Amino acid sequence: MHDFLAHFGAALAGTLSPAILPGLALGVAGGIAIGALPGLTATMGVAVLLPLTFGMPASVGMAVLIGVYVGAIYGGSISAILLKTPGTPAAAATVFDGHALAQQGLAAKALSISTVASFIGGLLSAAVLVTVSPILARMALAISAPERLMLALFGLTVIASISGNSLVKGLIAGIFGLLVSTAGLDYVTSHPRFTYDQLELFNGPPIIPVLVGLFALSEAFAQMEKGAALNATDAYRAFKRQYLSWTEFKGLLPVILKSGLIGTLIGAIPGAGADIAAFVTYGEAKRSSPDREMFGKGALSGIAAPEAGNNGVTGGAMIPLLTLGVPGDAVTAILLGALIIQGLQPGPLLFSEKPEFVHGVFAALVVGNFLMLAFGLLGIKLFCRVVELKKSHVIPMIVMLSVVGSFAMNNSVFDVWVCLVFGVIGYLMQKAEIPSSPIILAIILGPMAEISLRQSLLMYEGSYAFLWTRPIVLAFAAVIALSLWSTWKINRQQRRAAKEAAWEG
Amino acid sequence: MTSRMKKINIAVVAVCLALAGYVTTAAAAFRHAAGDNEPGPAFAPRLLAAALVLFAAVLAGQTLFAKTAADRPDPPGAGRFLPPMTGMAVLFAYILVLEQLGFIVASALLAAAFLLACGVRKWYVLACYPVASSLAIYYIFRKLLIVFLPEGVFHF
Numbered sequence: 001m002h003d004f005l006a007h008f009g010a011a012l013a014g015t016l017s018p019a020i021l022p023g024l025a026l027g028v029a030g031g032i033a034i035g036a037l038p039g040l041t042a043t044m045g046v047a048v049l050l051p052l053t054f055g056m057p058a059s060v061g062m063a064v065l066i067g068v069y070v071g072a073i074y075g076g077s078i079s080a081i082l083l084k085t086p087g088t089p090a091a092a093a094t095v096f097d098g099h100a101l102a103q104q105g106l107a108a109k110a111l112s113i114s115t116v117a118s119f120i121g122g123l124l125s126a127a128v129l130v131t132v133s134p135i136l137a138r139m140a141l142a143i144s145a146p147e148r149l150m151l152a153l154f155g156l157t158v159i160a161s162i163s164g165n166s167l168v169k170g171l172i173a174g175i176f177g178l179l180v181s182t183a184g185l186d187y188v189t190s191h192p193r194f195t196y197d198q199l200e201l202f203n204g205p206p207i208i209p210v211l212v213g214l215f216a217l218s219e220a221f222a223q224m225e226k227g228a229a230l231n232a233t234d235a236y237r238a239f240k241r242q243y244l245s246w247t248e249f250k251g252l253l254p255v256i257l258k259s260g261l262i263g264t265l266i267g268a269i270p271g272a273g274a275d276i277a278a279f280v281t282y283g284e285a286k287r288s289s290p291d292r293e294m295f296g297k298g299a300l301s302g303i304a305a306p307e308a309g310n311n312g313v314t315g316g317a318m319i320p321l322l323t324l325g326v327p328g329d330a331v332t333a334i335l336l337g338a339l340i341i342q343g344l345q346p347g348p349l350l351f352s353e354k355p356e357f358v359h360g361v362f363a364a365l366v367v368g369n370f371l372m373l374a375f376g377l378l379g380i381k382l383f384c385r386v387v388e389l390k391k392s393h394v395i396p397m398i399v400m401l402s403v404v405g406s407f408a409m410n411n412s413v414f415d416v417w418v419c420l421v422f423g424v425i426g427y428l429m430q431k432a433e434i435p436s437s438p439i440i441l442a443i444i445l446g447p448m449a450e451i452s453l454r455q456s457l458l459m460y461e462g463s464y465a466f467l468w469t470r471p472i473v474l475a476f477a478a479v480i481a482l483s484l485w486s487t488w489k490i491n492r493q494q495r496r497a498a499k500e501a502a503w504e505g
Numbered sequence: 506m507t508s509r510m511k512k513i514n515i516a517v518v519a520v521c522l523a524l525a526g527y528v529t530t531a532a533a534a535f536r537h538a539a540g541d542n543e544p545g546p547a548f549a550p551r552l553l554a555a556a557l558v559l560f561a562a563v564l565a566g567q568t569l570f571a572k573t574a575a576d577r578p579d580p581p582g583a584g585r586f587l588p589p590m591t592g593m594a595v596l597f598a599y600i601l602v603l604e605q606l607g608f609i610v611a612s613a614l615l616a617a618a619f620l621l622a623c624g625v626r627k628w629y630v631l632a633c634y635p636v637a638s639s640l641a642i643y644y645i646f647r648k649l650l651i652v653f654l655p656e657g658v659f660h661f
Contacts, residue, residue, distance in 0.1 A: 040650065048650055168564045172521060175557050179528060179550065186546035191536050193546055217596075221589035224622060392623035393630075396616040397638060399596065403603075403612070404642055408652045416600050424593055432513045454543045462542040 008130065011359035015367045020063050023056070024364055027064040028371040031071020032078070032379070038085045038212050038405035042072035042274070043330040050338055058342040058357060063364040065338055069331050070122055070368040073274055073311050074376060077114040081303075082107055082386045083398055085216035089207055090274035090310040092440050093282040095215060096162065097295060097302030104298055107384050112244040113252065113300055114307045115376030120253075121260035121308030122369040125315025128264045130362045133319045143269050145459060146466040149452035150476030151269065155276055155445045157480055158283030159438045160487045162296070169434045177442025178449075180205050187451045188458075200414040207443060209406035209419035214436045216402045217419060218426025220395045243380070248300060255285050255301045256308040263309035267316020273329035274310040275444050281309030287486050315365055322346055322358060506571040514568040521561035525554040591622045607657020608647075612639035 014020060027049070034045035045068045053061030076091030081098035094114060101110040143151075156174065163170020183194040184204035195201040244252075259281035266277040285305030286295045295302045313329070320326040325347035327333035339346050344354060351358055386394065406419035426436045456466045467473060506514075528550050537545030595618040603611045616635035625631060646652040 034650070037645075168560055168567060169517075172517070172557065172560050172564065175553050175560065176524075179524070179553050179557070182550050182553070186535070188543060189536065189546055191546045193535060193550065194531065221592055224588040224592050225585050392620065392625050393634065395623050396619035396634070399592070399619055400612050400616060400638060400642055403596075403599070403615070404608075404646055404652070404654065407654065408646060408650070411653050413600060413603055413655075416603070420593070420596050420600060423596075427589060432517050433510065434517065450549045454548075457543045 007355050007359045008362060011356065011363040012366070014059065014360060015063065015363040019057075020060050020360075020364070021367070023060050024063040024067045024368055025371050027067020028071040028368055029375055031068035031073075032075035032372070032375055033071075034068065035072035035075020035087045035091075036078040036383075038079055038083075038087055038216060038401050040072075040405065040408060041088045041208065042069050042076075042090070043334065044409060045069075045072045046331050046334045050334060053338060054341060058339075058344060059360045061338060061342060062335070062357075062361055063368075065335055066361065066364045067368045067371070069335075070311070070314055070365070070372050071375075073314055074115070074118040074122075074307070074372050076310075077118065077303075077307055078111065078383050081110045081114060082383060083216065083394070084219045085398060085401070086211060088274075089211055089440070089444065090278050090313075091306075092211060092215070092275065092437070093278040093306035093310075094303055096282070096437065097297070097299045100296065101298035101300075101303065106242055106298070108380050109242045109244055109300075110298075110303055111380045111383060112377065113248075113303045115373060115380070116244060116249065117252070117256045117259070117304040117307040118311040118376070119369050119373040120256045121263055121311035122314050122372065123366065124257065124260035124308075125264040125267065125312040126362065126365040126369060127315075128261070129315040129318050129322075129365065133323050139268070143472065145452045145455035146470050147472045147476065148269070148272070149449060149456055150473050150480065151266075151272060151276075152445045152449035152452060154476060154480050154483070155280050155283075156442065156449065157483050157487070158279050158441060160484065162283070162437045162441070163435055166433065169432075170438050173429070173434050173436065174438035174442045177439035178446040180210070180439070181443045181446030182450070187447070188454050198414065200410070200412055204447060205443060206406075206410065206412075206415045206418055208409050209415040210422045210443060211440055212402045212405050213419040213422030213424075214426040214439060216398050217423025218430060218436065220398050220402070221423060221427040222430050223391055223395055226391075244300075252300055252304045255289075256304050259285060259305040259308035260312040263312020264316035266309075267313030267329070268319045272448070273317070274313040276448075277309040277313045278306035279441050279444070281305040281312075283483075287483060311369075318361065318365070322350065322361065325350075506568065506574060508573050511568050511571070511573065514564055518561045518565045518568070521557050521564075525557040525561070528554040528557075588622045592619060595619065595622070603657075604655045605657055608654040609639050609643050610657060611655075612642065 015024065030049065031042070031045055034040045034048075035042060046065050049064065049068055053064055056064070072088065073090055076086055076088030077094045077098060078087065080086040080091040080094040081102050084095055084099040086092045086095055098110045098114060101107070159170055159174040160167060163173075181204065183201055185192055185195070185202050192202065200206070262281050262284065263274070263277040266272045266280060267274070282302060282305050285301045286292050286299075289295065289299070289301050291299060291301075317327075317329050317332045321332040321336060325336070325345065327336045336346060344350065344357065402419055402423070403416055406415045407413065409415065429436050457464070460466050467477070532547040532550040532554070535545065535547040535550075537547065595615060599611055599615045606614075613635040616638055617631055620631055620634060643654060647654050
């Protein structure tokens with residue numbers, strides 16, 4: 001323990017030195033900017049900046065990339081809250097309550113909640129990484145295809161929570177999303193499904209254009225209907241300079257801590273990333289909240305939970321990377337490449353051979369989260385300028401960013417077509433009062449569910465015995481049953497209360 | 506449920522049934538070559554098509570048996586379909602010419618068209634905003650983030 005503290009203290013001092021701190025700070029600031037731009041993900045940010053780190057010492061290069069990772073996951077929430085356009089898929093769940101709060105003139109409060117929750121979630125995951133990473137890495141290794149299937153199914157139960165007024169319409173949207181997710185080469189046989197000879201569809205539907213189309217473009221079309229009202233003063237523009245209060249923070253802390261821990265655990269599971277963590281923590285926060293009817297209308301927990309959850313993934317995803325040399329998600333896969341390029345081989349030996357480097361990574365994650373908090377809180381006033389602009393001036397900018405964001409990931413005009421198609425679908429769904437968020441959830445979780453089911457069946461030679469012979473699967477099944485039962489009970493109570501209110505009225 | 510929402514729901518049911526029919530037909534052509542230990546590429550689409558039919562039937566039932574309420578008055582501005590339709594058409598045309606005209610020119614035209622569709626009539630806004638915004642976005646994405654945006658016939 002003494003050795004660990006000495007190493008960590010030295011690494012912390014090194015990270016705060018002029019050799020590393022400016023690079024880390026630039027990485028965090030750049031990451032926030034990249035995350036806030038629709039279409040540019042944390043993965044893309046780390047990939048773009050990777051070549052710049054080749055000439056740097058390993059500790060500095062890694063600090064820059066960790067800064068981008070931490071900043072980008074948080075930055076996605078800024079455009080999600082202000083423009084209803086999640087900068088990254090990880091911020092999709094933040095849209096529901098973040099944008100609803102911004103529309104009430106409380107954008108500063110929404111942004112401050114997102115910043116503080118992201119900071120605590122990220123710091124918590126760094127603490128878990130520092131203290132119990134070897135134990136968690138062994139646990140994560142025990143998670144195989146059947147457990148991943150149950151995790152995906154658990155995530156899909158969130159559809160029941162985000163379906164709005166009609167559960168059936170939410171389920172229809174979810175099934176549509178799952179159908180969209182089957183497009184591409186089949187995972188087992190490589191048979192093309194719903195690809196229409198388009199090479200761009202062979203890897204599955206491009207998630208960023210779908211996300212941008214459903215959330216940003218459809219909203220731009222819906223706003224255009226208002227015509228003259230676009231220039232009038234409305235609640236959205238009645239901006240109030242209210243931030244997260246101490247009392248509100250104390251009330252949110254349990255949700256933030258729980259979501260941060262869930263995010264860290266999900267991050268440690270290879271194949272499950274920040275987007276999944278955000279939806280799972282949002283659903284869990286809604287299920288366990290006494291004010292669940294406020295969710296979707298600007299619930300503070302509805303912002304805090306997904307933000308703590310998705311930033312919790314940053315430390316969690318590092319656990320299998322550093323302890324086993326297995327990347328937990330796409331970003332850590334790039335970080336693995338960066339380590340190998342620097343002549344380092346992640347895995348158990350890294351801890352004994354290069355303890356100073358490992359502790360440097362821990363320290364960069366901790367300091368990176370503090371920098372993110374500082375930049376986030378200092379930037380709120382600047383970010384909020386967006387809500388003071390006329391919507392008629394914001395809409396063309398949203399459309400241009402939607403186009404460029406869709407194009408950017410693959411440099412493909414095909415992706416812009418996908419964005420337009422899903423923008424029109426999202427607009428029509430708004431007219432039919434069908435929620436669009438289950439589509440995104442289903443597209444994110446669908447491939448994981450299908451691959452895991454088919455891998456499980458192959459592992460068990462066609463038998464479904466994995467459903468009742470594996471303890472973690474049984475535990476997940478119990479959690480899913482409990483979650484569905486509690487959602488059903490909550491919905492029944494809400495319907496009853498609404499009926500009683502109608503009778504009294 | 507309002508009569509307008511009932512009509513919309515029936516349209517949603519029709520779309521769901523058509524989509525389920527198409528998916529089931531298309532899935533029949535998916536080749537299953539991985540042996541008997543796994544359900545094959547058609548399994549998930551077929552299962553989802555069946556679920557879509559089931560929930561479409563539930564929605565149809567809910568719609569047909571619900572009491573019809575009077576239509577709510579439209580919120581201000583609602584029902585003006587021309588501006589969003591114009592927006593969709595402009596974006597359609599934009600994607601068609603994006604690679605030929607290049608990002609800066611096409612996006613400046615796109616921004617100007619959307620400003621007009623949003624009711625902006627001030628000439629200096631229509632002149633400056635599209636050019637400045639498309640140049641700024643091009644600079645950030647092309648020069649700083651190394652995203653290869655189409656240059657078209659004009660090279661910058």
